Amino acid sequence: MSPFNLTGSTPATFILTGIPGMEQLHVWISIPFCSMYLAALLGNVVLLFTIWTERSLHQPMYLFLSMLAIADLMLSTTAVPKMLALFWFRAGEISFGACLTQMFFLHFTCSAESVILLAMALDRFVAICFPLRYGVVLTPSAVAKTGLAALLRSFCIIFPCIFLLRRLPFCGHNVIPHTYCEHIGIARLACADISVNIWYGLMVPFTVVMLDLVLIAVSYGFILLALSRLLSRSARHKAFHTCSSHVCVLFLFYIPAVFTALTQRFGRNIPPTVHILLANLYVLFPPLLNPIVYGVRTQQIRDKVVKVFVCPKSHLLR
Template identity: 80%
Template sequence: MPPCNLTSLRPATFLLAGIPGMEKLHIWISIPFCAMYLAALLGNGVLLLVIRTERSLHQPMYLLLSMLAVADLVLSTTTVPKMLAVFWFSAGQISFGACLTQMFFLHFTFSAESVILLAMAFDRFVAICDPLRYVAVLTPSVIVKTGLFALLRSFCIIFPCVFLVKRLPFCRHNVIPHTYCEHMGIARLACADISINILYGLAVPFAAIVVDVVLIAVSYVLILLALFRLPSRTARHKAFNTCGSHVCVILLFYIPAFFTVLTHRFGQEIPHHVHILLANLYVLFPPLLNPVVYGVRTQQIKEKVVKVFICPKSRLLQE
């Protein structure tokens, strides 16, 4: 009997199963997830509005922060609405093309955020270690080129994953035991060797992120050395406060991401529903907490939020 041409097999749709084993809790799980998503939309929206309307915040640090806010909005909006549809309406059906699109933007945004965080670390490095050249080094054109580089590098790294998935034949079931489409979740449904997917999906994006982390770590080692040499205690406190906000954001981004990736590939003893819950929290926690961290720890942003949202209301009440 001649072999079947498996390369022609491609499902019209996939079915997102949500969190296997916790189907009865989907509604209850959706409540905090929906609340966190709405809070993330509000927080990042306020941050973007304040930076957009206040000319004093049109500085490299805050422009990079606005890029991070946009990336957070894309990350959460790519996944959470479909996740909530699965939880609320059991609407897990998703077309093959839509699944690949969601997969691409999920991983693309993660890679872009890593570049933005690296740029923010470099911004703090120049501001503290070479403040006299800050304006000359971090010009508006440099910030624009940084954003373009983040997009280009992420595209070059992630776009091959689309072709790696499209080449696979799918002759088994089409149920993805997850709340959204991600590279290895789709690849594992294939009835063919996925060694290339595993190698590329782990090695290339992971190596790029590790390079970013190493460069960020080097930047902060140099920043700390410079901070301890500052003569003024007030200047040290101000610099520590600004850098502390960025460090918190870095930890919020990388720790859940690395934990999710490593446990997904090597932590086979961890229950599957725990993997999925962690993956869901990863696309919610950084977008939710990043604007909170910067809003609470950065005095300029707090003052501008009050000016934009509180002062106009106060004037209206007085009138």
């Protein structure tokens, strides 16, 4: 037995293998993945630039949307470039430190997105249920504090995962059957009991995300109650339309997130190929579709995008 195996030390590098059983199709799979990634980059950058340059969009709803766009850019950029390098150049080698860094930012960004989506739900709740107090409650300071709270909560939840992984011996096991590093995937390579990793990785983030979902559901319960009391049909339709975009984004984020988390830990009968494909789509679909949903369904954003990018001269001469 080699000295490496005897000491059970941390490996210098990990090897990402990609999608098991589909190695010969990696180049073909990379084409739609790369296209979605570039479209996600373009959509979110356009959204951010439009909100940044248009003073009329410097409102809490759109500031939260810009936070979501930044989180989407972080989520996809943390995973996809390395994934494409693996598909194109078979560059699956990644250092232990880089693997932990990628793992941290992936989970950190997902947790932060959950807080941002909760803040967006509360924004709609205040706007519809307490419209006269909207400007008092959702001040620029409150929006900034919400963004800071998202960062601090996500850091406190995810940072312990680094220590839970660093304490484990790996005994020479360094091949990860995945396209990116994530907590449980790394922990399963260890030659030691990983019960703490499994329970922490499931219970703490899952409990926090479920709390966010409960608060979002309560917010929309009050919103629906308030909408039912509106006498004007056009007012009900307008309020419902402003909420529908956010509801679509909620489904895009939470359904794949919960499904991926549960299949990673309990889906023993689900083929690894299916699980890893879904995990890859999870870091691509929300960043791709979120700006499209808001751009298509929100007239203010749609009009401002046209003004900034399609008719820039008229925008500058205002």
